[in-house]
Amino acid sequence: xxxxxxxxxxxxxxxxxxxxxxxxxxxxxxxxxxxxxxxxxxxxxxxxxxxxxxxxxxxxxxxxxxxxxxxxxxxxxxxxxxxxxxxxxx
Numbered sequence: 001x002x003x004x005x006x007x008x009x010x011x012x013x014x015x016x017x018x019x020x021x022x023x024x025x026x027x028x029x030x031x032x033x034x035x036x037x038x039x040x041x042x043x044x045x046x047x048x049x050x051x052x053x054x055x056x057x058x059x060x061x062x063x064x065x066x067x068x069x070x071x072x073x074x075x076x077x078x079x080x081x082x083x084x085x086x087x088x089x090x
Contacts, residue, residue, distance in 0.1 A: 003052060036062050047077055 039058035
């Protein structure tokens with residue numbers, strides 16, 4: 001998320017958005033670890049996904065293998081179930 005704002009030069013918005021997110025209820029923050037980094041590297045190599053998408057997918061794989069996203073790139077990664085938030089009631 002920080003990279004997304006940074007790449008769009010939305011520097012002023014970064015702090016306020018992260019601050020708002022850390023105060024949301026029912027949000028679990030998942031720490032980046034060596035396993036997620038290795039899995040992301042493998043996904044970049046195998047599926048030619050961006051580092052951004054690879055880290056999200058690797059995090060999903062390390063947890064419950066489900067990702068909430070409108071991005072269809074996750075559909076081609078074996079072992080991940082993508083839920084489109086536009087078609088979800090959750």
